[in-house]
Amino acid sequence: MRYMLLQAYGAVELEDCLPMTEWAPEDVRAHIDFQHLLNAELLDSGELVDAQGLAGPDVAKFVVSDGVNPPRIIDGPYPESKELLAGYRLVDVDSLDRALEIAARSSAAPGPGGAPIRQPIEVRQVLGAPDPEV
């Protein structure tokens, strides 16, 4: 079964966690290495379907249209940018437990001084086609 593990931008439970651009350089490197390593592991285990980071909230846009008039296009910056999606992993796993285990690993990614940033990971099952036997 497939699960989307969604990461919001900047929302972390580690208190006083600065934006990544203000961490010590070695902490930035450790964090990036951690993400690459996790992807490599999931690729090896055959569970990784896709992993993507999204460009920053500064260049995000919102579009609303009634299908008739020209669409309303809203540009950043956004006051609530912490709620915007920063990236996702799409995994194909045997159980919900395994998806939660991967999400927990991802949540404990290292931050300043190596302390886990405790980033909330939204775990959502991806809907599939109905079972052909039913």
Added chain:
Amino acid sequence: MTRPDVEELLRQLAPQALGAVARRTGELADAEDAVQEALAAAALQWPADPPGNPLGWLIAVASRRLVDEYRRTDARRRREELAASWSIHGRPDDGPQADDSLVLLFLCCDDVLSPTLSIPLTLRAVGGLTTREIAAAYLVPETTMAQRISRAKAKLRGRRFELPADPSSRVRPVCEVLYLLFNEGYTSSTGPELSRVDLSGEAIRLTRMLHGQLPDEPDVAGLLALMLLTDARRPARASADGALVPLAQQDRSLWDHELVREGIVLLNTTLAAGRIGEYQLLASVAALHDEARSYDTTRWSEIAKAYAKLESLTGNPMVRLNRAVAVAMVDGAEAGLRLLEGLELHDSHRLHAVRAHLLEETGDLAAASQEYAAAAARTANARERDYLVEQAARTSALCAAAPPDTRVKPAGE
């Protein structure tokens, strides 16, 4: 024959078979469908039962499929049916013709196709890649890529399979598509590292072929020189863990000096022949970098001049960015920053990255860190973002470590 042998052979033969079949039917789309079916059949049969004449086999099977298809769809298409049937019995000119691949390239890079359609079609029809390989290279599902290729073929339906009357006037869009393909391979790094087809290598192969057929076209020679001189630096462009290494910090002993030599010979030949276009100028810049023993001893004033010519030739504001970097190396970071004032490049991460770099040179670490962070927020390239975030962190740490009164230099210094 082993399976990989068959795959490699099919890749070489696919464009030749397509050229031969399309030349007979006079049309690309149907021929392409038929050749794809023949390739699929070959991939299954050949490992156990290799044919004596593989190219003839592909052409014969594809032609038979075409005849079947025409019989099925429309009796009025007897003329095409006849044309297709020739190949079954063979005719004196049955072998592939040198300009088939050229005709294919011109058709695939036609103006009616946007690059998102021309590139995949070119990779399949001329490059001989499978839809699956192309889909993997662009990280999209195979069905999506298959659909894109069908849309491209549909747009070309009815187009004659023949060389344009004046090939020279049509070289430009072909060069643009090939350069886009090259850059896609050179900068691509989105998502997890999967085994991806080498798109830059593919672009070079196709451009070599085009240059072989049109050796006197200055744009083609310039483009090929540019690709060779740029690709020569590839071995030094990423560290062992995949991080981006900027030009200034690259280990120049890793560069492919054989490619550099070849590129420079080609560039000198085309420069001597006259008309200097965009690709020759870009190749000249690449050559100046490749010839330099270090970043600091690069002939920056020559590079600045080449970019100035390019800017007046193209009016492209992105060229100004590169020129600013070169000018800063000659006349100092402030001179570079002055060139960037008032530049209209909305949301360009490169503008912020160049500004960050120059601000760091002037010692304004706080502003540099902010600009690196702004660049990181705007790039669409994962590897580049990692690099820019690290630079922001580094300059921010340096700034915090500096004594308070020197953190920001007074304005005008």
